[in-house]
Amino acid sequence: MGWELRTDRQIWQQLAELLMLKIVSGEYPAGGRIPSVRDLASEAGVNPNTMQRALASLEESELVTATRNTGRFVTQDDAQICRTRAKLAQTELGLFFERMMRLGYKKEDVASMLTSKEKGEEFA
């Protein structure tokens, strides 16, 4: 997964979101070790202090735990990861619905459209 960043939003927030995505998607598995700030920063092409800040925000939401000597690990707590996944899904859905409304659909339409899409049917 890449590190596409926009410069008109806080970069640390975008980094935090991308890191969450990597954890939820299993790229960084539960209990697994997260690369060092320096490696992550150079991989993403961002300032190490910015990456530090993004990781700190994940620590705050207890998705990541930091130990003094061995570095950072993804939480062992699956429930915590599920909650994060749900939160991300909520945001995505919210955005999706917002765009569909703008196209002129109602929520009920969208629901039925999703079912037919799932079945591979075309909708009129």
Next chain:
Amino acid sequence: MNELVTCTALSKRYGSLTALDHIDLHIAPGRIIGLLGPNGSGKTTLIKILTGLLRPTEGSATVNGLPIGHESKALVSYLPERMYYANWMRTSDMLQLFADFYADFHIDRAKAMCNALGIGLKTRVKSMSKGTKEKLQLILVMSRQAKLYLLDEPIAGVDPAARDFILQTILTNYSKDSSVILSTHLITDIEPVLDEVIFLGNGRVLRHESVDAIREAEGRSVDAVFREIFRTIPVGGDWPC
């Protein structure tokens, strides 16, 4: 936290031309700082004063608490915007020279970087392409474990691959004890790498803030802010509007 660079009422005049006008600057260690401004805003003059190539007309500057002199030079790694090779030298001569004069130079790291970029140790500097010379100079500068890196226009006129190499080198070399100041007038490419920016205009510090603070306050990129501050109004014709 102790300061790495301190400038107090620093001024530099060339005859009647004022290049720097009473600059006050405080830079902490562990920062990557963009020194931004249009051509002629005093970026190079400020860097040259910190390296000791120029003497200020007024005011003072210190690096790690030391006045600018041979002791401060041992702590500063400087990338000028020109080639400084002697024409008789080979890559290995330059590496040895840096190893001889700078106690903080890691010759093995420099050799590894030369290998990675396909720069032969026995190649004469004179026979290298401009791009290769620039890369070698960057390798020399970044293979030091200096306190302060002063990079004057490192990304102007280089191809995207070289630019990525430069930024990657800066990031992998990052240390809590040292700071990097890079001057540029092309901010878009380097924005994600920066902690702070210093906007210089007409020899004055117009703004010196963290990039997060700028984005938070303005809700847009530092590049956009930069363009607004230094917007030059095109000189129109004579027609009525």
Next chain:
Amino acid sequence: MLKKLLKYDMRANMKVFLLIWPALIIFSLLGRFSLTADLQGRLDTIFSTATIIVFVLAVFAAFLFSIVLAITRFYSGLLRNEGYLMFTLPVKPWQLIISKYLTSLITIVVTALLSVVSIFILCSGIPGFTADLHFFTAFMNREFHAGSYIMLALLMLAGVSTSIFQIYLACSIGQLFNKGRILFSALFYYLINVVLSVASTTFAIIFGTSRTLQEAVISIFEGMHIQTATFVALSISLLLSAALCCVYFFVTKYILSKRLNLE
């Protein structure tokens, strides 16, 4: 640090002189061979004339190179792009100047010594050379004592040093200008010469018209042995040369420390 600087400055010069110096000796050996060789008639003359001309050109080229290098190693090595490297090394400006100076001095002195040696090699092929040499040394010993020889050597060194530092000073003043630096350097070199000759002429006029001065000088040398008098005269010139050297050096050091103006 000065040692390290010298290492690089010497290496830069040796790139050229490790070719020139052996060439000098080889050409002198060739010349000697051509003088002693017993070739037939005209061929012999052509061969020996040609080798001697080549030898003379080689000596001339060696000196020219040592002087040109003294200028360019200072000008290009400190005041142009290379200056960005040299003046950001953790060394003091005086070390940079002295390193360039010692390198040039050593190069010039070795070139001079090798030229003398190679001339001896060449001349040893001429019949009767040893006898001439004895006559010459006998003449010199009459005027000079051992101290004077050392003094003469020192005076030569001082003369070379003064010339080198005069070039350095002229270049340092030249770099203060933003345009036409080389032209200004040459101009200031010439101006320094003018100042010096005006000073010495003025002194000569004062000396020529002042009885008291003349008597004072005469009283110094009165009753001295010719050898001692030579020694004293040489000492005075040496002092003057050394003083001039110091002035050039300190002004150069001041300019390069406080008024450096790289392109």
